[in-house]
Amino acid sequence: MKEIYSKKDVTGKMIEPSITLRDEGRFLRISAELPGVPEEKIRIDLEKTSVTILASDTGKQYKKVITVPCEVRFSKKRFSEGILELILEKTDS
Numbered sequence: 001m002k003e004i005y006s007k008k009d010v011t012g013k014m015i016e017p018s019i020t021l022r023d024e025g026r027f028l029r030i031s032a033e034l035p036g037v038p039e040e041k042i043r044i045d046l047e048k049t050s051v052t053i054l055a056s057d058t059g060k061q062y063k064k065v066i067t068v069p070c071e072v073r074f075s076k077k078r079f080s081e082g083i084l085e086l087i088l089e090k091t092d093s
Contacts, residue, residue: 017053017062028072028088034062035082042084046074053084 018033030051034042037055045052048071055062072088079085 013061015060015062017055017064019053019064019066021066021068023069026090027075028068028070028090030066030084030086030088032062032064032084032086033082034079034084036060037062037082039079042079044077044086046072046088048072051086051088055084 020029020031022029022031032053034053034055037057037060041055041057043054045054049068051066051068051072053062053064053066068088071091073091074086075089076087077085
C-alpha cells in the first residue's frame with residue numbers, strides 16, 4: 001500500500017479537508033476528514049481522473065478536488081465518525 005497524497009489546508013471560509021489517497025493495486029482508497037458534517041450533507045462528484053468532495057453543515061463548508069493518477073470508477077463508500085472513505089476501481093481505459 002503506497003500513500004501518494006496527503007494534505008491539510010484552510011483557505012478563507014472554505015475548508016480543504018485533510019485527505020489521504022492510497023494506491024492499493026487495482027484500487028485507489030481516498031480517506032477524508034469531515035468532522036461535524038452528517039452523511040446526507042456530503043456530495044461526491046466523480047470524473048474520469050478527478051474526485052470532488054463537497055460537504056457543508058452549519059458554520060462548516062468543505063471542498064476538495066482530488067486529481068487521481070488514472071481513470072477510475074466508483075466501487076464503495078463508507079462514512080463513520082467524520083471520516084469519509086471512498087474505494088475507486090482503476091479502469092483499463
